[in-house]
Amino acid sequence: MLSNLKPQAPDKILMLIEEFKADTRQGKIDLGVGVYKNPEGVTPVMRAVKAAEQKIWQDQTTKAYTALSGEAEYRNAMTRMVLGDAPADRLASLASVGGTGAIRQALELARLANPGVTVHVSDPTWPNHLSILKFMGLPFTEYRYFDAETRGVDFEAMKADISKAAKGDLVLLHGCCHNPTGANLSADQWDEIAAILEKSGAIPFIDLAYQGFGDGLEQDAAATRMIAQRLPEVLIAASCSKNFGIYRERTGILLALTENSAARDMTQGSMAFLNRQTFSFPPDHGARIVSTILTDDALAADWRAELEDVRKGMLELREQLASELRNLSGSDRFDFIAHHRGMFSRLGATPEQVQKLKTDAAIYMVGDSRLNIAGLNRDTVPVLARAIVEAGI
DSSP states (O other): OGGGOOOOOOOHHHHHHHHHHHOOOTTOEEOOSOSOOOTTSOOOOOHHHHHHHHHHHHHOOOOOOOOTTOOHHHHHHHHHHHHSSOOGGGEEEEEEEHHHHHHHHHHHHHHHHOTTOOEEEEESOOHHHHHHHHHHTOOEEEEEOEETTTTEEOHHHHHHHHTTOOTTOEEEEESSSOTTTOOOOOHHHHHHHHHHHHHHOOEEEEEEOOTTSSSOHHHHHHHHHHHHHHOSOEEEEEESTTTSOOGGGOEEEEEEEOSSHHHHHHHHHHHHHHHHHHTSSOOOHHHHHHHHHHTSHHHHHHHHHHHHHHHHHHHHHHHHHHHHHHHHHSSSTTTHHHHOOSSEEEOOOOHHHHHHHHHHHOEEOOTTOEEEGGGOOTTHHHHHHHHHHHTTO
């Protein structure tokens, strides 16, 4: 039987990681892998996470199963962080295996509710969105999003395409820090998107993977909260990998806002059913770290302070890179880097130019020219800027 299996296409980012490891050149720069790194090139364990783990180790008396939907304390704490004062009588929630697991369970839930659902995704989007949709066999269509000329949002095209979504379809939106482009909607543009969805009856499905990495913890949730207040049904997949730095703990949550309490109860039962069919009980350690932090005033304050330092550090790198490129190129065409938010920006380089960066300067980024700002430090920014100009980007 197993000999009938067919080779699967390798993940391009994982291939890039291995290629970077094998490169023996001094001064090589990894801007491909999508994890936060400090100036020393390390993905650190946050202070509050260390303290929470110590508290859990001291206080925990059992490793018994929790609940199919995850511990209520975690789900409630995450709901408050994402949505603030959410209407509890309309809200169902589910602990998941990372943000990716929340995305998968959301799509499974949508298929249960509407077997004919079509998913509308931005062009471009996080590649795993498309990979999961293709593997599940769910129909999807791409809406225009990124303007390759301005490196901003092509908003008129986006509106025109999203307006075509039918009632009961899902429209997948990045809540903040768009991956891979770094180009985000303004508050006014979010209002217009909400109005389009209100009119069509399409359901917003928000991927909130980077809350706290853009304009601040509360600011990054503003668009998601506005959508949740205006639309009768909303799906939200949130991740704790980045803002808590617990990538390997695989901690995420799926939130579902429903039209009424009866629909909430039905949705909660269906979500628990999906966990049971997929992996039974969700992992608890990462979730317990998060709930321990968010329910302790001192730990929460320290976590927010460190997260804000991370956010400001990335903004400083953006501003430094834009300034270096302005000076070296004699042009403001790279100023978009300072305006983008989150870990990523798409340069708008050709695959050949990306290859030239790798060959000539040992600078590694994804083939579509997505670069991870957090892979830089103050010393490597000038190196990258010179290489970008020399590559003719």
